[in-house]
Amino acid sequence: MAKIVGLVGKANVGKSTFFGAATLKPVEIAGFPFTTTKADRGIGYIRAPCVCKELGVEDDPQNSACVDGVRLIPVDLIDTPGLIPGAHQGKGLGNQFLDEVRRADALIVVADASGATDLNGQPVDPLSNDPIEDVKMFEAEFDLWLRALLKKDWNRITRTADSKKESIDRHLEEKLTGLGINRYQILKAIQNAEVDGFKSARWTEEEFNRFATSLRKVSKPLIVAANKADRDGAEDNIERMKEAGYMVVPTCAEAELALRRAAEAGLVEYTPGDSDFTVKNPEKLTDRQRRALDRIKEKVFQKWGGTGLQDAVNQAFFDLLNMITVYPVEDSEKLSNHHGHVLPDCFLVPKGTTSKQFAAVIHTDLAESFIYAVNARSKRRLSDSYILENNDIIQIVSAKGRR
Ligand SMILES: Nc1nc2c(ncn2[C@@H]2O[C@H](COP(=O)(O)OP(=O)(O)O)[C@@H](O)[C@H]2O)c(=O)[nH]1
Ligand SMILES: [Mg+2]
Incomplete structure (x- = not known):
């Protein structure tokens, strides 16, 4: 089954901008049939070097596209409503959020690297919010939600497993399929949490919690898109997020969206994931457009070598999902x-x-x-x-x- 990657995070970090940019069909493949169908579910693209170059053949792609030796392969992405503290108790769009997340095989947690939004998504002074907390909040809410879900009929399930002298994994399998979690992942979580699957009826609260967290990590692995990386001061935050042990990709979703639109309008030449773009007809640009593109060159391409959006999508599929x-x-x-x-x-x-x-x-x-x-x-x-x-x-x- 095709894998799905979900964009998650608190409000106002740039999830929808990211989703809009990632699912906007790159202009080079305008005739390509796949495109976004629903507001929150869409087709994005993986970028990979095409084998046509190595083999020296002229290809004729059907299920994907090839732009100058770069394969663009369609993949499923979903956007989710902003998460707020207390989501696991149904706060905000908590229930709807978690309903969406269960469909995803891996997650891109979008965080505001510029620290200019608080945990409720309200604008605050730049660098006053720690983006590590953006990610921690997501993890905590997901864990609390998953624990509550596991707790429902936990006693019955563990007692059954115990009486049959069986490991918990086969008894949890059915309960968790709806979350897109399979038996193999349950086994892996038991292993990672260093708990005894045959003694689930006697797990301590601490062991149970450790298992729930392992299950989240195994079944919904995540990378962090440190978004708004174009804004001053984001660099330090990004370094700290990496030091905290997260897989982090600096991104600028706004710039990617602007570039795909500019490419669509014939103003620039740009393929998603390129480390540079070129202005086609400088004389056609308005002053405003020129300033916007100059700013993107300076704050995004010179600083980060690209918008990072394509890297984030690629890493989610290649590194998290091992495709x-x-x-x-x-x-x-x-x-x-x-x-x-x-x-x-x-x-x-x-x-x-x-x-x-x-x-x-x-x-x-x-x-x-x-x-x-x-x-x-x-x-x-x-x-x-x-x-x-x-x-x-x-x-x-x-x-x-x-x-
Ligand atoms: N500076 C900057 N602003 C961004 C970036 N991405 C999104 N934004 C802005 O952040 C705000 C919230 O974006 P939105 O996509 O609606 O966030 P969501 O609530 O997480 O879906 C909007 O004003 C965007 O224009 C970025 O990379 N850099
Ligand atoms: Mg949104």
């Missing part, structure tokens, strides 16, 4: 599908995916009648248990074929 890119082809000689489209598709799959599992991602029929796979680079045959590598180009040979 790799794989290119399926039907003809390993021509590197094409049966319509002749060269390197038509690029899929994101979790590391550890086998060639047979990959066949199922393409089409269930293909997995059912799987015979073998072919590495299109080496033309070597691969068994059903071959573990895919990043940028593999794979042909699946099946008894039925696809046509």
